[in-house]
Each structure stands twice: as structure tokens, then as C-alpha cells.
Amino acid sequence: MIDMNDLQRIKCTISYDGTSFNGYQVQPDKRTVQQELEHALSRIHKGQAIKVVASGRTDTGVHARGQVIHFDTPLSIPVHKWTLALNANLPDDIVVNETEYVSNYFHARFGTKKKEYRYFVNLSKKRDVFNRNYMYHFPRSLNMSDIEEAAKDFIGTHDFTSFCSARSEVEDKVRTIYKIECIQEDDVLIFRFVGNGFLYNMVRILVGTLLQVGEGKISPSQMLELLNERNREHTGVTAPGNGLYLWEVSYNN
Amino acid sequence: MIDMNDLQRIKCTISYDGTSFNGYQVQPDKRTVQQELEHALSRIHKGQAIKVVASGRTDTGVHARGQVIHFDTPLSIPVHKWTLALNANLPDDIVVNETEYVSNYFHARFGTKKKEYRYFVNLSKKRDVFNRNYMYHFPRSLNMSDIEEAAKDFIGTHDFTSFCSARSEVEDKVRTIYKIECIQEDDVLIFRFVGNGFLYNMVRILVGTLLQVGEGKISPSQMLELLNERNREHTGVTAPGNGLYLWEVSYNN
The missing domain is CATH 3.30.70.660 (Pseudouridine synthase I, catalytic domain, C-terminal subdomain)
Known part of the structure; x- marks a missing residue:
């Protein structure tokens, strides 16, 4: 059981090469950026599902140099290690450029x-x-x-x-x-x-x-x-x- | 039957993105640049096998901006149409930049x-x-x-x-x-x-x-x-x- 009060919100700035993705948003049986991000986070959280919120979707073939996402985590990891952990678990067409702990009021989509x-x-x-x-x-x-x-x-x-x-x-x-x-x-x-x-x-x-x-x-x-x-x-x-x-x-x- | 005297030699300068190739040279069951070139030429020649000679091989993942190849053809096609025909039949990670008719003494490999x-x-x-x-x-x-x-x-x-x-x-x-x-x-x-x-x-x-x-x-x-x-x-x-x-x-x- 996770106490929601113990969750910390993390903001990441990411880049991706959109060529081999069916866009950002999760779709059944298709490779998407969100699916790869949530898959990497699930591995870091030992199988626990972690939901990712992005500033917005991008379509098939569209690239991102500075997409922003957030997620909530029960883990306490120093911020630079978050970047390393995520990049180690992501495929090579997604790169996390920067990670920071943010207030729970930050929202990647609604706060733009x-x-x-x-x-x-x-x-x-x-x-x-x-x-x-x-x-x-x-x-x-x-x-x-x-x-x-x-x-x-x-x-x-x-x-x-x-x-x-x-x-x-x-x-x-x-x-x-x-x-x-x-x-x-x-x-x-x-x-x-x-x-x-x-x-x-x-x-x-x-x-x-x-x-x-x-x-x-x-x-x-x-x-x-x-x-x-x-x-x-x-x-x-x-x-x-x-x-x-x-x-x-x-x-x- | 093809009369060898009727064959004309063609020299092409090509570029390729080596990322998705197992190098230049034909290998069984692997995607190679030579295989794609010979496949395109075979289509242009209605199924006839056409052998391609390159200036040299490149390895897996290695790119070419100005690789040179030659082949011999019984077809008489204006030179700029050769470029169009080849590009229309090649996958999008190989591009023919230039095509010219050359003497039969030209050799892409031995003449470098x-x-x-x-x-x-x-x-x-x-x-x-x-x-x-x-x-x-x-x-x-x-x-x-x-x-x-x-x-x-x-x-x-x-x-x-x-x-x-x-x-x-x-x-x-x-x-x-x-x-x-x-x-x-x-x-x-x-x-x-x-x-x-x-x-x-x-x-x-x-x-x-x-x-x-x-x-x-x-x-x-x-x-x-x-x-x-x-x-x-x-x-x-x-x-x-x-x-x-x-x-x-x-x-x-």
C-alpha cells in the first residue's frame, strides 16, 4: 500500500526521435513514447504501474526536443540518479535530458x-x-x-x-x-x-x-x-x- | 540471350544510411545495400539478375555519402531517367545521386x-x-x-x-x-x-x-x-x- 502523502512529483524534460513511434500516447499493440516511459518506470518501481502525464501528445513520426512529463513516485532517489536510472531503462530513441522534484501542484499538461x-x-x-x-x-x-x-x-x-x-x-x-x-x-x-x-x-x-x-x-x-x-x-x-x-x-x- | 557487346556500363554515385543494413556486401538472409541495389536492378530488368560492383564494402552501421558502384545493362535509357528509375525502386535509406554511362574499362573497385x-x-x-x-x-x-x-x-x-x-x-x-x-x-x-x-x-x-x-x-x-x-x-x-x-x-x- 502506498500512502499518497509519501508520493513525490517528478518533472522530466525529454527528447525523442519520433520515427519509430506511433506517436506519444498509449495505444493497444503499438509502440508509443508513453508506453516506453511507463514501461521503464514500472521496471524502476519493481513492477508497480506508474502513470505518466505529458504536456500534450505528438503524432506518428513527430519528434520532441523538449517534451515535458511528470509522474509521482514513492521512491526517494537523488535527482541526478533519476536521470541515469530512466535513461538506463529507456530505448535509445528516447532520452531524458533533465529531471527535477517539483511541487504536487505542478501539472505537465494543465500548467503549460x-x-x-x-x-x-x-x-x-x-x-x-x-x-x-x-x-x-x-x-x-x-x-x-x-x-x-x-x-x-x-x-x-x-x-x-x-x-x-x-x-x-x-x-x-x-x-x-x-x-x-x-x-x-x-x-x-x-x-x-x-x-x-x-x-x-x-x-x-x-x-x-x-x-x-x-x-x-x-x-x-x-x-x-x-x-x-x-x-x-x-x-x-x-x-x-x-x-x-x-x-x-x-x-x- | 544477351550479346555482351550490347551491354553498356553505368557508374552511379550513391548515399546510404547504414543504420538498418548489415553492411554493404550480400550475405544470406541479411539486409544489405548490395542486395537492395541488385533487387532494384532486377526489377528494372524484368527479373534478369544484374551484378553490382562497388568501390569497396562498408560494415554494419557505416554510412556512405559518396559510394561508387557500376553495373552493365542491355537497356538503353537516358541517363537522368536511370537515376529516377533506380530511386523509384530503392528503399528510402539508399539514394542514387548521380548516374553516368562510362566506358567498359571503368571499374568501380579496381579503378579507384x-x-x-x-x-x-x-x-x-x-x-x-x-x-x-x-x-x-x-x-x-x-x-x-x-x-x-x-x-x-x-x-x-x-x-x-x-x-x-x-x-x-x-x-x-x-x-x-x-x-x-x-x-x-x-x-x-x-x-x-x-x-x-x-x-x-x-x-x-x-x-x-x-x-x-x-x-x-x-x-x-x-x-x-x-x-x-x-x-x-x-x-x-x-x-x-x-x-x-x-x-x-x-x-x-
Whole structure:
């Protein structure tokens, strides 16, 4: 029997290579990040089931540089040994970067203040075998100033229904985007999105739409109209998961 | 029946991510680069077996940025369509970068003039989940000037028996190294080796030895002695395959 008063809450910042996972969340008979985390924790706790809470899910093929999770443990282990114990029990496509004891009021999902996603596009004409799982290969010429003009219209507080998967079950589709940056370094285009939260597939639909703007298929002047329509049908394609990284999650202290 | 006079020789420059291959060379019941190449060619030739010759083998986990192969074909296909046809039939961890028709005197293995290998070391204290298959993680402090001093002694023509796997069946172990460069960019250390040819595991044993020099476990003044001993037993460990890239192969024209 575990006395709940003896449980201590632990926050971890983790990275994973999403290539070989069916996303973050546990699904029957599929390899997921959550399943591997809970499996490792169960081993550390001698078979006891430990539930992990993450800042949010990520889809199949989507990567994380700074996903945040929490769990509660009856064990008293010095904090740096927690990192070692977890990494020793995790497969090599998940790495725990940092572990800390936090108050029981900390919540990885409900306490988030700000999230940053980055999306990497390889614009080179040639396929790069070493980046095939880590960037979206999109060998086209893009009008970068059109992309930047269009991106500006997404900044601020909007109802993002048009940029959310129709499969989403979330009711409130209003989110605030604080910042969008488009950085081109040689053949690599990086999109940075910072916001208070993102809907299901939202970053991937925003990227898909911005790339179509860059190709001249959608005019940058249409963005507010697309937002106002609150209709997924007229926005761009969903860019593939392999270019997307959950980069950083910030919390209220 | 194929008239040998009607065969045309094709040279391809290819890249592959060695992570999921049991090396280059065909082995029964194992996934290899050669097997995938010959499988793709057989499909293009409607089931006919086509033999591929490479500049040399690479081991399990070893990558190639610029491996060169040749094969002979009865088909007359424009050269840029060859690249497309091959890539359409290859798995996504092999990419054909360039294809050209060459004279029947060209030979991918026997005609090599110069080869370049590069070896990537991640010196960061932290594991990088995205580079785990593409760099050797070696989180130690290194004395770079000792490494550079030691590396100089390998340049030139030497019997490299001490730096060759004991399993090698090659008789002549004399090779010429034209250039060794050690480049450090932040936490990444890159070794460049250019030579007329390299023995089995030679680059990996040279890197393993140079890293031990950098750690102070072997003195840089011992290199000529190690070479002269012609004995594998006193040289450093074999660095892992995941950091090694066959970078470029040059031919006599």
C-alpha cells in the first residue's frame, strides 16, 4: 500500500526521435513514447504501474526536443540518479535530458504557459538520405516574402478551426500565437511557432498552407479570410509529421 | 540471350544510411545495400539478375555519402531517367545521386585512385537522440594538439598491419594516407582521412587510437612504434561504425 502523502512529483524534460513511434500516447499493440516511459518506470518501481502525464501528445513520426512529463513516485532517489536510472531503462530513441522534484501542484499538461514547435523543410533538389526522417523534403522554389506576409496574419488570438484537424474533439478552438519566424539557412527552411497552445495538426496545417502560399497557390492576402471561414476544407494540406519538433514547453512558476 | 557487346556500363554515385543494413556486401538472409541495389536492378530488368560492383564494402552501421558502384545493362535509357528509375525502386535509406554511362574499362573497385572517409564524434556530455546513429557519442575532454601530433605520423606510405582487423585476408597491408584533418566545431569532432585505399576497419582503429591519444591513454610519440610493430594488439579500440562515412571516391580518368 502506498500512502499518497509519501508520493513525490517528478518533472522530466525529454527528447525523442519520433520515427519509430506511433506517436506519444498509449495505444493497444503499438509502440508509443508513453508506453516506453511507463514501461521503464514500472521496471524502476519493481513492477508497480506508474502513470505518466505529458504536456500534450505528438503524432506518428513527430519528434520532441523538449517534451515535458511528470509522474509521482514513492521512491526517494537523488535527482541526478533519476536521470541515469530512466535513461538506463529507456530505448535509445528516447532520452531524458533533465529531471527535477517539483511541487504536487505542478501539472505537465494543465500548467503549460507557452509552447514552441519548429518545423524543418529541406528545399534542396536532391534527397538527403540522412535527413529523410528529420525534415520534410519539399524541393520547390518558394516566395519567402509572401510566406512571411501570410504568417503575420496568424499572430495573435484567433479561432483556429480552419487550421485544425476535423478529427479534433476539442471544443474551444481559440488559441494565441505569440510569434512565427521563418528562417532560411541554405537549403533548409525552419518555421518557429510560439503560442499558448496548439490544436490537433495545427502546426502542420499552418506549415502546409504557408508552403502553398510560397508556391503561389494561395495568396497571402487570403489568410484572414481562411481564419474567418472556420472551415478546414479551404486551408492547405497537412505537412508531414517527420519535419515537426515539439521544441520547448514553458510553465508558470 | 544477351550479346555482351550490347551491354553498356553505368557508374552511379550513391548515399546510404547504414543504420538498418548489415553492411554493404550480400550475405544470406541479411539486409544489405548490395542486395537492395541488385533487387532494384532486377526489377528494372524484368527479373534478369544484374551484378553490382562497388568501390569497396562498408560494415554494419557505416554510412556512405559518396559510394561508387557500376553495373552493365542491355537497356538503353537516358541517363537522368536511370537515376529516377533506380530511386523509384530503392528503399528510402539508399539514394542514387548521380548516374553516368562510362566506358567498359571503368571499374568501380579496381579503378579507384583516392578515397575519403570521414568520422563524426559527438563530444557533448549530453546524448543527442537525433544523432545517435550518425555520430559516435564520446563525452570526454580531449587534448586536440596531442591528437593532431599523433595523426601526422600516419600520413605517408606505411604498412598498416597494426591498424587493420586481424580478420583481414588482404596480403599487402601497405597503404598511403595523403591527408588527415581533425576539425572541431562546437561539440562535434570530425576526422577526415584521404588515402589511396584503406584496410578492413583501418579508419575505425585509427580513430579509436587517436581518441585514446586525446584522452592521454596513449602518447602521441608512440605512433611510429605502433606502426612498426605490425601488431594489432597494441593499438586502440575499434571506434563504432555509426560515426563512419565513406565520403568520396575518385578515379583515374
